[in-house]
Amino acid sequence: MRGCRRTVRGRRTHPVARPRxxxxxxxxxxxxxxxxxxxxxxxxxxxxxxxxEPTARLLTADRLHVHNSAASPEAVVPRPFDGVKATGQGLVLTLPPHSFITVQAPLARTR
Incomplete structure (x- = not known):
């Protein structure tokens, strides 16, 4: 994202680009x-x-080796995540272990 500085605190996080x-x-x-x-x-x-107000979706499972299969096609699916907090500087969240999250939030226009 242009004009956006990201700071990550925590271990082993990985940024993943996604289209707008x-x-x-x-x-x-x-x-x-x-x-x-x-x-x-x-x-x-x-x-x-x-x-x-941010919205987020989290992809994770209770156990590390859980995966989707023909027998359980929805064992791992994106779910709403309400642990994102807006601050004066941006957004803060705590990612659970072995998880992936996408976050969306409306941004005010710059003048």
């Missing part, structure tokens, strides 16, 4: 926590832009 959705401005790229046991705190630093 029409009519929405993403607050940052998707993030994954590759650690199998520890959560990771992530801060998306959006200085200079006011952030609206």
């Amino acid at each position: 959705a029409p009519g929405r401005t993403p607050a940052g790229p998707g993030r994954s926590n590759l650690d199998a046991e520890e959560p990771a705190e992530v801060t998306l630093d959006l200085r200079g832009r006011a952030v609206g």
Whole structure:
């Protein structure tokens, strides 16, 4: 994202680029926590832009080796995640172990 500085605190997080959705401005790229046991705190630093109410979707499972199959096609599916907090500087969230998240938030226009 142009003009967006991201700061990640935590272990083994990985940025993942994703395309912009029409009519929405993403607050940052998707993030994954590759650690199998520890959560990771992530801060998306959006200085200079006011952030609206964020929405997020989380992809994870209760156990590390759970996967989708013909017998359980929805063992791992994206679910709403309400653990994203808007701050004066951007967004803060804590990713559960072995998870992937996408976040969207409306950004105020710059003048």
